[in-house]
Amino acid sequence: MKREKPQLIINGRRLDGRAPQDLxxxxxxxxxxxxxxxxxxxxxxxxxxxxxxxxxxxxxxxHQEQIDRAIIRCRYRMLSFSTPGERKSxxxxxxxxxxxxxxxxxxEPAILSYQFPRTAIDIYVEVxxxxxxxxxxxxxxxxxxxxxxxxxxxxxxxxxxxGKVNGVIVLDLNEVEDMYGEADMPVAAMPSLKRITMLQxxxxxxxxxxxxxxxxxxxxxxxxxxxxxxxxRRKYVEASE
Amino acid sequence: xxxxxxxxxxxxxxxxxxxxxxSKGFHIDKRPLYSYRNIEIVKNVAPNADSSVLVKxxxxxxxxxxxLEIGQPFPDxxxxxxxxxxxxxVPAASPSFEPGPPDENAIELARVIDRSLREPRVVALDKLAxxxxxxxxxxxxxxxxxDHDGNLVDASMIGAMLALAQLKLPRIDVDPNTGEIKIDKxxxxxxxxxxxxxxxxxxxxxxxxxxxxxxxxEEAMATASxxxxxxxxxxxxxxxxxxLGYFEEKEFDRIVEISLSKGxxxxxxxxxxxx
Numbered sequence: 001m002k003r004e005k006p007q008l009i010i011n012g013r014r015l016d017g018r019a020p021q022d023l024x025x026x027x028x029x030x031x032x033x034x035x036x037x038x039x040x041x042x043x044x045x046x047x048x049x050x051x052x053x054x055x056x057x058x059x060x061x062x063h064q065e066q067i068d069r070a071i072i073r074c075r076y077r078m079l080s081f082s083t084p085g086e087r088k089s090x091x092x093x094x095x096x097x098x099x100x101x102x103x104x105x106x107x108e109p110a111i112l113s114y115q116f117p118r119t120a121i122d123i124y125v126e127v128x129x130x131x132x133x134x135x136x137x138x139x140x141x142x143x144x145x146x147x148x149x150x151x152x153x154x155x156x157x158x159x160x161x162x163g164k165v166n167g168v169i170v171l172d173l174n175e176v177e178d179m180y181g182e183a184d185m186p187v188a189a190m191p192s193l194k195r196i197t198m199l200q201x202x203x204x205x206x207x208x209x210x211x212x213x214x215x216x217x218x219x220x221x222x223x224x225x226x227x228x229x230x231x232x233r234r235k236y237v238e239a240s241e
Numbered sequence: 242x243x244x245x246x247x248x249x250x251x252x253x254x255x256x257x258x259x260x261x262x263x264s265k266g267f268h269i270d271k272r273p274l275y276s277y278r279n280i281e282i283v284k285n286v287a288p289n290a291d292s293s294v295l296v297k298x299x300x301x302x303x304x305x306x307x308x309l310e311i312g313q314p315f316p317d318x319x320x321x322x323x324x325x326x327x328x329x330x331v332p333a334a335s336p337s338f339e340p341g342p343p344d345e346n347a348i349e350l351a352r353v354i355d356r357s358l359r360e361p362r363v364v365a366l367d368k369l370a371x372x373x374x375x376x377x378x379x380x381x382x383x384x385x386x387x388d389h390d391g392n393l394v395d396a397s398m399i400g401a402m403l404a405l406a407q408l409k410l411p412r413i414d415v416d417p418n419t420g421e422i423k424i425d426k427x428x429x430x431x432x433x434x435x436x437x438x439x440x441x442x443x444x445x446x447x448x449x450x451x452x453x454x455x456x457x458x459e460e461a462m463a464t465a466s467x468x469x470x471x472x473x474x475x476x477x478x479x480x481x482x483x484x485l486g487y488f489e490e491k492e493f494d495r496i497v498e499i500s501l502s503k504g505x506x507x508x509x510x511x512x513x514x515x516x
Binding site: 064066069071072073074075094095097098100101102103104105108109113122183185189190194195196197198199200201202203204205206207210211214218 | 242243244245247345348349351352356360361465467472475476477478479480481482483484485486487488489490491493494497501
C-alpha cells in the first residue's frame with residue numbers, strides 16, 4: 001500500500017482538535033519506583049515514558065571510571081508492545097542506539113558530574129506507549145528522575161518536538177503528524193538558562209521556518225518546565241507539609 | 242548503553258595556544274575560523290564498486306562507495322527504490338577507534354547522513370522502480386573513515402554526495418515472460434536521478450567561539466557541535482546537535498548564517514567535481 005498523505009489540519013485545527021501551538025494534555029508523576037534512586041513517569045497525549053535513575057554509584061566495569069567526574073550512562077528503549085502494529089524486536093535498533101546517545105547528551109550539560117568523580121549515574125528510559133515525542137518525553141522524565149535522585153543540576157531539562165504539518169508550524173507532534181508531516185524537530189533546553197541541549201531536525205524547513213519553529217519549541221518547553229516544577233513540588237513540598 | 246566518552250587530555254600550553262589563535266579569528270593551522278581546509282577528491286578509487294570517492298579534507302580521509310543491487314521495495318513505498326547508508330570508523334583511522342561492529346558514533350554518523358539525503362529527497366527514489374511493487378534498485382552507500390583529523394560529518398557528506406552524483410546505473414534487461422532481470426555492468430548510461438545537491442556544515446563551539454572544520458586537536462576541545470544539512474535552494478534539510486555541551490538560544494542566528502553561506506560554497510565545490 002502506498003502511503004496516502006492525509007489532511008492533517010482542517011479549519012486551523014489538528015486531527016486531535018488542537019490548535020497549532022497547543023501541547024497535548026500532560027500528566028507527570030515523580031517517584032513512581034521503589035528501588036530506583038529517582039524516577040518519574042511522563043504522559044503526553046498517548047505517549048507514556050518511564051525514566052529511572054541509579055547513582056551516583058560505583059562504576060562496573062571499573063575501566064569506564066573517570067577520575068575527575070561521574071560518567072553518565074543512558075539507555076533508551078521501546079518496550080516490545082509500545083508501538084502500533086507489529087511487536088518490536090527487543091534487540092536494540094540503530095534508532096535506539098542513536099537516541100540513547102542523544103538523550104544522554106541532552107542531559108549531560110545540566111548534571112554537575114564533576115561533584116562525583118569515579119562514579120556512574122545510570123539513566124534508563126523505557127517507552128511504555130509510543131505516540132510521537134518519545135525521546136522528548138524521555139528527556140523530560142529523565143531530568144525529573146535525576147532531580148528525584150537528588151543529583152545536583154544547573155537546571156531541569158525539558159523537551160518537546162515542533163514540526164511542519166500541511167505547511168503549518170505546530171507544537172508537540174503526535175505519531176501521525178510525525179509520519180506524514182514535512183518536518184519534525186525535537187528540542188531540549190534548560191529553560192532558566194536559555195541553553196539548548198538537544199536539537200535535531202528530520203525534514204526540510206526554510207531558515208525563517210526554522211527560527212519560528214525554534215521559538216515555538218522554547219515556548220512549549222517553558223510550559224512543560226512549569227509542569228515539571230509542579231510535579232516536584234507535589235512530591236516534596238506538599239508531602240512535608 | 243550510551244556512556245560519557247573519555248575526553249582526551251590536551252596539555253595546557255597547547256590548549257592555551259589554540260585558544261589564543263582562535264580568539265584572534267584563526268585556526269591552529271592559520272586558516273580563518275570560517276574556512277574549510279583544502280579539499281581533495283579522488284574518484285573511482287575502488288573500481289569494483291559501482292561508484293567510489295575518496296575525500297581528503299585536510300588530513301581527514303573518508304572513503305564512500307556504492308554497491309547497487311536489485312531488490313524488493315519497502316512495503317510502505319512499493320514504487321520507490323531503496324537507499325541504505327552505513328558508516329564505519331575503521332580502526333586504522335585513529336588510535337581511539339577500536340575494531341568491532343559500528344559503535345554509537347558510527348551509527349549516529351550514518352543516520353545523520355541518511356536523514357540529510359532522505360528528507361530533502363536528494364535521490365529521486367521514485368524513478369528507481371524497475372517492476373513497481375516487486376523489483377527496485379537498492380543503493381548501498383557505505384562510508385569508511387580512513388583517517389581522523391576532525392570534522393568527519395562534513396567530509397562524509399561530501400563523499401556521499403559525490404558517490405551518488407557519479408553513479409551510473411548499469412543496463413538492465415527484463416525478460417517480459419519470466420520477469421527475470423539481467424544486469425549488464427559493462428554498460429552504464431543513465432546517471433542516478435538526483436533532485437538536488439545537499440551539503441552539511443558542522444559548526445563547533447570552543448568556549449564561546451563558533452568555528453567550522455576543526456582539526457582533531459581543536460575538535461577535542463569543542464564542547465558541542467551542530468550539523469546542518471543545507472540544500473541547493475538554501476533550506477535546512479536536517480539538524481543534529483552533538484557533544485556534552487550546549488548552545489545558547491541567541492547563537493542560532495549566527496549558526497544558521499554560517500551554515501547557509503558555507504553550505505552554498507560546498508555545494509558549488511561538489512558540483513565542480515561532478516562535471
